[in-house]
Amino acid sequence: MDEQLNAREQGDIKHNEGAANPGGNGFGSHGEARPAGRIERIKAWVSGHRRESLAIMGLLAVLLVLLGLTLGWFVDANRGSTVGKIKEPAELKVLGPNATATEQIDLSYNPEYGDTKTGNTVTLKRAFCVQTGGDGFELQLANTTNITGLTIELYKAEDTGPGDAPDVRGIAGGKPYSWKMYETDLLKSFTPIEDPGEGASDPTFKDYQNVQRNARPLYRYKKFGKSELNAKTLDGSTGNDTLNFIIKLSWDESAKETDVIYLIARNTSGK
Template structure:
């Protein structure tokens, strides 16, 4: 092969390599641009979703403590005056804050405590009983709000037992035999929706607080722990 022919072939090979490199570089840049576009779109979507979540209206009902104070839990620690022998009885005040005309009350609790019972009373200016909680004193009716358990199986030796009606809602995928019997919660629902007390208004008369007294009793021969929830829902 002559020198001229070899130089021409070398130039052709170099040109081909340059073209191949440019194609590869272009393809790489294109992929990076597409990847950046996808990531950018994902971040934009997340940002947009976050904006939507931020402006979502909060629930129009909440449970608060005495005098409308923020409350994450009800303190069931008792004083000496709240225990007589083995019998403990505590009374705690809470309120339902809502603009709705009516609301529902529901109680959910586990069943470790012996003889656990409770009553819910509505606070009233004409009430014949009084209770002081967190420095605030309230009058309340001595007639408990009517209601019933939705899944009570039986009461034996002062302990309650739940049916497995709502087991899968609480312990999805877990065999019932693997759940301690008193950890299965029972559900109590008021017999009817309750009127919101519209004489106790806040926020320009559009939101109201309806106060209640929760009385919980149990027999304490040994130290046990129960989970006790108070739930509220707007009546549709």
């Protein structure tokens, strides 16, 4: 009797436990446990591998920092390349009239070019231009001084208008040109480069000593802004890209000497 009562009480206790927790541990029916979910498995793994978890979190933080720095540099560099893009220097060319290719300007006396002679003094005018691509430039002129009384003048040139007398005219590159000088002699506003003096070395002859003074070129230069360009000679240009010039020379033809004149164009970064 007592055994039956004990068995019934134990059965009641188990029944009550089942009633209080009808699903067993809540993961399945009849008290059977369901497999742990993904989040619970991650939590369980992290709980049992705390040191490895901290190392992984540290590595991820470093990777995120490096990624942020790389993206920041790329964005900043890309912005800089857009805002501060460097323009390539223009290709400067000293050319003949109508921007025709020339290696040297013929400075010998020739009446067919309109050259004149008064007594022994000859005067000639020659056309040339500096093609810049639309930027400003510096023009340098240098000449030796063997001929006594040689005078050099330099003027800007423009196309003649109706009724204008041309200072130079001819055909170049299959096209006629007719230019006149305007403004004043530009050489008066050129800046001279200091003459080192007799017997001294200079940039032309470098380490050679005792060079005769008249054989050393005299240098002077002047900068021209892009607003002074007065001709368009390049295909695709949106505005003027060339400045036309006329050089005028006179000397005593009886002087049996020879001089050389250099015309050099130098880039000034578009100023």
